[in-house]
Amino acid sequence: MDIIQHSIAVGKYLVSPLIKDLDDGRYAASVSIRSGRGSGTHDRVMRFTPSFASHAAAVGYAIDQGLGWIRERSAPRTPCAA
Known part of the structure; x- marks a missing residue:
């Protein structure tokens, strides 16, 4: 599993893709978001x-998903008009 090599610090978060080689030659992706x-x-x-044909594709997907999760929580929230 590849963890440290591709970690990205974003504000108070550390985004680390976790890539695993599958038996069929493809790659599985997970992401750790630490704060x-x-x-x-x-x-x-x-x-x-989803599984991925390349290690790089799995890393890219995991990072994109992690950054998207952070963006959702960091976006300013607008109050609802009642």
Whole structure:
């Protein structure tokens, strides 16, 4: 599994793609999104169902998904008009 080589720090988050070689020669992708420090560390891991023909494609997908998750939580929220 490839973890450290492609990690990206984004604000308070560390996005780390987790790539696994499959028996059929394809690659599975997951992503770890870590925040906090010490005993306050929180690590969210998402596993994805598509498999990929190349390691690079799996890494790219995992990073895109992790960054998308961060963007959703970082976007300013507008109050609802009642």
